[in-house]
Amino acid sequence: MSQNTAATQAALAQRLMQTIKPLVPVWLRTYYHVRREQQHDARYGTKPPGEVFSDVYHSSLWGEADEPGFFSGTGSHDPRIVEPYAEAVTALLRELPRKPDVVDLGCGDFHIGSRIRPACGRYVACDVVAPLIASNRARYAHLDVDFRCLDIAGDELPAGDVVFLRQVLQHLDNGRIARVLARLHRYQVLVLTEHLPLARDFPPNAKKRLGASTRLARMVPSGVVLTAPPFNLKPVHSRVLCEVREGAGVIQTVAYTLH
Ligand SMILES: C[S@@+](CC[C@H](N)C(=O)[O-])C[C@H]1O[C@@H](n2cnc3c(N)ncnc32)[C@H](O)[C@@H]1O
Structure with missing residues (x-):
């Protein structure tokens, strides 16, 4: 043909x-x-996250960039979603007495991180996909970012004042989320972004396998809520920084003061 x-x-x-x-x-x-x-x-079975998310990128399960390279999804690129996030997070960081040292867990293609970078002191950006980290190192060499390849649910996490987890936990199973959460006590502030169902009375933290989908893709949609069982995070303070409607849900960013 x-x-x-x-x-x-x-x-x-x-x-x-x-x-x-x-x-x-x-x-x-x-x-x-x-x-x-x-x-x-x-189809990923019990494969480790490095293999799973390498395949997610390789198979373009989150979409494709205009230029060849890694693409972390529309949630990381659509200006309607990126601009309010960058503005709200930058404003939060500027409230602090000095530029904070930050750690970005699951930094993806770093389009988002590059927008926040000027408001930060030291910036450590981590992801489990090694070729993605190598690509970020080359592409963002001018931004003075310490890119590291690590598994946030298994490896020791870098030190910092503020930790970003943006649209990462939504792709993990509950066991891994609990392991990430147990490692966050070393940070003062957690800035968490999750894609949640529009209806506020959704059942939180439904079981899900590791992979590209989110808990929205269920007959009864769900989403990650760290303050609900089985995680029961007890922050000192929490504040919703921004919310943008996307598809059948809302992308919500919350700042949690952890101690
Ligand atoms: C949807 S992308 C979000 C990227 C970025 N945070 C953003 O908002 O643009 C999720 C990222 O989390 C990474 N990730 C998933 N599980 C991980 C793990 N266990 N350790 C480190 N990174 C992980 C994936 O490789 C992917 O790059």
């Missing part, structure tokens, strides 16, 4: 899908979406 014929057939199939879509009941579309997302995660 020529490339032109294949492209025409793909375009026709896409048009057909668009025509059929409104005729398919919402519950059936949700069911297939949930099933597809969960099947992706299921």
Whole structure:
């Protein structure tokens, strides 16, 4: 088959899908979406996070950048989501008596981190995908960032005043979330970002496998709430910094004063 014929057939199939879509009941579309997302995660079995998230990037499960390279998802690039986050976090950091030393856990492609960098003292950015860290080192050499490849649920974490966890826990299983949480006591402030269901009365912290999907991809959507069981985080203080609606949910950022 020529490339032109294949492209025409793909375009026709896409048009057909668009025509059929409104005729398919919402519950059936949700069911297939949930099933597809969960099947992706299921294929990783008990593989370690380095392998899982290398494959997520390699298979472009979070989408693709305009230029070749790593892409951590629209949540990391859409200006509608990035700008309010960068503004709110920068304002929080500027309230502190001096530029804080920060640790960014699960830094991804560092598009977000690069926006926050000027408001920080020392910046350590960690991710479990080694080629991603190598790419960040080359791309952001001018920003004076200490990029490290480590597993935040297994390795010792770097020292700092403020820790960022942005759209990372939502991809982890509850066992790993608990292990990350147990390592956070060394920081004064946790800035946590999670993609949560729109309805505020959702069941928190539903079980999920490690992988690209989030707890939103369930018939009854869920999301990570560290202050709810089984994690029961007891911060001294908490403040919602920003919320942006995205798809069927809201991307919420909360600053927790840990001690
Ligand atoms: C959706 S991306 C978010 C990236 C970035 N925080 C942002 O908001 O743009 C999640 C990132 O967490 C990383 N990650 C997942 N599990 C990890 C682990 N156990 N240790 C370190 N990084 C991890 C993934 O490799 C991925 O780069």
